Amino acid sequence: MKRLLPILACAALALITGCGPSESKPGTSAPGGPAPAGKKLSIALLPKSKGNQYFVNVKKGADKAAAELGIELIFDGPTNTDPAKQNEIVENWITLGVDVIAAACENRDGIATALKKAQAKGIKVLTYDSDTTPDARSFFVNQATAQGIGYTLMDTAAKLCGEEGEFAIITATLTAANMNEWRKNIEARLKEKYPKMKLVDTKPCDDQKDKAQQETANLLGAYPNLKCVMAICSPAVPGAAEAVKQAGKAGKVKVLGLGLPNENKAYVKSGVTQAVILWKVEDLGYLTLHAAAALAKGELKPGATSYKAGPLGELKIEGTDILLGQPFVFTKDNIEQFDF
Amino acid sequence: MILAAFLVAEFILFSATGRNFLQPDNLTNIVRHSTEIGLLALVMMPVILTGGIDLSVGSLLGLCAVLFGKMVQDAGLSPGAAAAVTLLVGGIAGGFNALLITRLRLPPLIVTLGTFSLFRGLAEAITKGTATYSKFPDSFLALGSATFLGLPTQAWVFVAVAGVIWILVHRTTFGRSWRAIGFSPEGARYAGLPVERRLAFAYVMAGVVAALAAIILTARVTQARADAGTGYELLAITAVVLGGTSIFGGTGSVHGTLLGVAAIAVLTNGLSRIPSIMGVSRELSGVLTGALLIAALAGGVLMKFLSERRARRQTSATPSTPSNA
The missing domain is CATH 3.40.50.2300 (Response regulator)
Structure with missing residues (x-):
C-alpha cells in the first residue's frame, strides 16, 4: 500500500499535467466557435466582485434580458480581492466554450491578456462599467459620459x-x-x-x-x-x-x-x-447582455453608430462606446424603488 | 490512498458532467491556476512537518510581486536581475521569520502572524495601495502563458521544485531531522541534531519559494499588485493537511501534499463547469474542500483507532496461533 502511493501520485500528476494536443478528441467542437443554429447562446458576465449590491443589480437586469432573448447567462466573479481571480475566471470560460464574455474590469491592463486570448479563440468580448484596453474588446458599454x-x-x-x-x-x-x-x-x-x-x-x-x-x-x-x-x-x-x-x-x-x-x-x-x-444599474446589466447577444449574432458590428436595445430604445454609439444615456436622478419620489 | 481514489473519482465525475472538462486547454488551465498555491504548499509541508506553520507566505508573495514589478518598471532592471533580487528578498524575509522563531524561541504561529501583517503592509506602503505594475516584456510573460515541450512553462518550475523537496524530505537527513523535530524538538536536540539550523532552512526555503511563486503569478496575471496572494497561505495549509501531513508535525509526505493540491484544484475547476451549479461553484468548492478536510482528518483518526484495536486483538491472540513465518 505504502509503495503504491508515490506511483499513484505521479500518475495523477501526469494525468493533470500531461495534456499534449494529441489528446484532443476529434468529435468535440472547438470552443468559442460560432454557435450552431438552434443552440442557445451562452454569455458570460463578469462582475468586479460577486457580492457587491451594485453588481447584484447588474445581474438582475442581465437576467431579464437573458430570459427575454433565450440566452444562457453565466454570472461569476471573484468573492475576494485576489487580483488573479478575474483572469482565472475568464480563462476558464474560454475552455468552457462560451460565445460572449462581458467583463467589468478590476485591472485594466492585467485582464487584457486574458480577454485577448478569448478573442483569439473566436469569443466576442465586450466590457461594461469599467473598461480594459481598447484592443482587448469590441465595445464598451459606457454607463455615463x-x-x-x-x-x-x-x-x-x-x-x-x-x-x-x-x-x-x-x-x-x-x-x-x-x-x-x-x-x-x-x-x-x-x-x-x-x-x-x-x-x-x-x-x-x-x-x-x-x-x-x-x-x-x-x-x-x-x-x-x-x-x-x-x-x-x-x-x-x-x-x-x-x-x-x-x-x-x-x-x-x-x-x-x-x-x-x-x-x-x-x-x-x-x-x-x-x-x-x-445611472439605473439594472439597465446597465440589461443593455450589456442585449448588446452581447447582438454582437454574437452579428447584428452589432464594429463601426455602428447606434444600437436598438429593446425597451431601452435607440442608443448612441460613440466610437466603440455604447452609451446607456443620460444619468438618472433619484429623488424622494422614486428612491424607494432602488436597492443598490 | 483515499485521496488518490477521490482524485480519480473527481476526474470521472467531471468528465461526465462538466462541460469541456477533459479538453487539453482546460487541463492546462488547472495546472496554470494552481501552480502558485502548489508551490506554497510544497514549502509549507516541511514547515508543518517540523510542527511549525508559516502564515506569512501569502503576504510575502504580495510583497515580492510588488518589489519585482517596481524593479522592472521603475528601476529598469531586466526581469532576470529583478527575479534574482526578489528571490534574495524572499530568502531574507524567510530568514527573518526563522531568526525570531529559533533565536527568540517565539511560537511560529505568532511570529508568522506578525509578518503576515508586516509583509502585506510593506507591499501596500510601496504601492500606496493603488499603484500596479504591468509593463513587462513578452519574453518574461511567456513564463506565465507559454508552453515548453508540451507543458505549461511554469509546470516545469513546479516539477523541479517538487522534485527537490521530495528528495529533501524523503531521501536526505533534512527530512529525517524535520520529522524528528516535529515529533519532539527536545528529543531532537538531545539526539544532537542542529535543530535551529534545520528549522531555519525550512523557513528560508518557504520565503524563497514564495518569491518564486510571486514571479510566476506576476507573469500569469501580467500585473503585480499589493493584494496578490491574499489568502493563499490558508489554501496551501489546507492542501498540506488534506495530503496527510499532521498539523502537529512529525509525519507527512510530499506526494500526499501534491495529491492534496491536485484534489482541490480539480474540484474547483470541475465544479465551475457543471451547468446547473455554475453560478455558485466557487462557494460550493469552498464548502466541499472544508468538508473533505474534516472528513479526511476524522477518517484518519477512525482508521488509527480501528487498526490499534485490531493490533490489540492480534497480540492477545498470538499465543494460541503460533506463526509459521
Missing part, C-alpha cells in the same frame, strides 16, 4: 435653486482626473445656460465623509447666501447632507450629488438631500 454627468448635475442644481444664486462643489481631490473632467463640464454648462448662478468655491474632501462634512460646515459659515452644495464624489453626498442638517439648514440649502441611492436614502427621505444622481 463625463458630459452626461456634468450636465445632469448642473441642470439638476439649477432646477433646485430656481436658476439663480450661489453654489459650491465638494470633490474628492483637486487632481482626480475623472472628477476634473466632470467639473469642466459642470462649468461649461453653467456658462452656457445659467448666467444668474455663481460657483463660489470648490473644496476637496479626500474621498472621506468626515472631511466632506467639515468642509461643508466651513462653506456654510463662509457663504451665508449659499443655496446649494453639489457633492461629486460618493462619500461626500451623505457628508454634505449631515453638515447641512446639523447647521439646521435642511431644505434651505439644497444638497445634491453623485452617489449610491442606498447611502443617501435616509437624507433624501427626510428632505435634507434633494437629488442623488447615478
Whole structure:
C-alpha cells in the first residue's frame, strides 16, 4: 500500500499535467466557435466582485434580458480581492466554450491578456462599467459620459435653486482626473445656460465623509447666501447632507450629488438631500447582455453608430462606446424603488 | 490512498458532467491556476512537518510581486536581475521569520502572524495601495502563458521544485531531522541534531519559494499588485493537511501534499463547469474542500483507532496461533 502511493501520485500528476494536443478528441467542437443554429447562446458576465449590491443589480437586469432573448447567462466573479481571480475566471470560460464574455474590469491592463486570448479563440468580448484596453474588446458599454454627468448635475442644481444664486462643489481631490473632467463640464454648462448662478468655491474632501462634512460646515459659515452644495464624489453626498442638517439648514440649502441611492436614502427621505444622481444599474446589466447577444449574432458590428436595445430604445454609439444615456436622478419620489 | 481514489473519482465525475472538462486547454488551465498555491504548499509541508506553520507566505508573495514589478518598471532592471533580487528578498524575509522563531524561541504561529501583517503592509506602503505594475516584456510573460515541450512553462518550475523537496524530505537527513523535530524538538536536540539550523532552512526555503511563486503569478496575471496572494497561505495549509501531513508535525509526505493540491484544484475547476451549479461553484468548492478536510482528518483518526484495536486483538491472540513465518 505504502509503495503504491508515490506511483499513484505521479500518475495523477501526469494525468493533470500531461495534456499534449494529441489528446484532443476529434468529435468535440472547438470552443468559442460560432454557435450552431438552434443552440442557445451562452454569455458570460463578469462582475468586479460577486457580492457587491451594485453588481447584484447588474445581474438582475442581465437576467431579464437573458430570459427575454433565450440566452444562457453565466454570472461569476471573484468573492475576494485576489487580483488573479478575474483572469482565472475568464480563462476558464474560454475552455468552457462560451460565445460572449462581458467583463467589468478590476485591472485594466492585467485582464487584457486574458480577454485577448478569448478573442483569439473566436469569443466576442465586450466590457461594461469599467473598461480594459481598447484592443482587448469590441465595445464598451459606457454607463455615463463625463458630459452626461456634468450636465445632469448642473441642470439638476439649477432646477433646485430656481436658476439663480450661489453654489459650491465638494470633490474628492483637486487632481482626480475623472472628477476634473466632470467639473469642466459642470462649468461649461453653467456658462452656457445659467448666467444668474455663481460657483463660489470648490473644496476637496479626500474621498472621506468626515472631511466632506467639515468642509461643508466651513462653506456654510463662509457663504451665508449659499443655496446649494453639489457633492461629486460618493462619500461626500451623505457628508454634505449631515453638515447641512446639523447647521439646521435642511431644505434651505439644497444638497445634491453623485452617489449610491442606498447611502443617501435616509437624507433624501427626510428632505435634507434633494437629488442623488447615478445611472439605473439594472439597465446597465440589461443593455450589456442585449448588446452581447447582438454582437454574437452579428447584428452589432464594429463601426455602428447606434444600437436598438429593446425597451431601452435607440442608443448612441460613440466610437466603440455604447452609451446607456443620460444619468438618472433619484429623488424622494422614486428612491424607494432602488436597492443598490 | 483515499485521496488518490477521490482524485480519480473527481476526474470521472467531471468528465461526465462538466462541460469541456477533459479538453487539453482546460487541463492546462488547472495546472496554470494552481501552480502558485502548489508551490506554497510544497514549502509549507516541511514547515508543518517540523510542527511549525508559516502564515506569512501569502503576504510575502504580495510583497515580492510588488518589489519585482517596481524593479522592472521603475528601476529598469531586466526581469532576470529583478527575479534574482526578489528571490534574495524572499530568502531574507524567510530568514527573518526563522531568526525570531529559533533565536527568540517565539511560537511560529505568532511570529508568522506578525509578518503576515508586516509583509502585506510593506507591499501596500510601496504601492500606496493603488499603484500596479504591468509593463513587462513578452519574453518574461511567456513564463506565465507559454508552453515548453508540451507543458505549461511554469509546470516545469513546479516539477523541479517538487522534485527537490521530495528528495529533501524523503531521501536526505533534512527530512529525517524535520520529522524528528516535529515529533519532539527536545528529543531532537538531545539526539544532537542542529535543530535551529534545520528549522531555519525550512523557513528560508518557504520565503524563497514564495518569491518564486510571486514571479510566476506576476507573469500569469501580467500585473503585480499589493493584494496578490491574499489568502493563499490558508489554501496551501489546507492542501498540506488534506495530503496527510499532521498539523502537529512529525509525519507527512510530499506526494500526499501534491495529491492534496491536485484534489482541490480539480474540484474547483470541475465544479465551475457543471451547468446547473455554475453560478455558485466557487462557494460550493469552498464548502466541499472544508468538508473533505474534516472528513479526511476524522477518517484518519477512525482508521488509527480501528487498526490499534485490531493490533490489540492480534497480540492477545498470538499465543494460541503460533506463526509459521
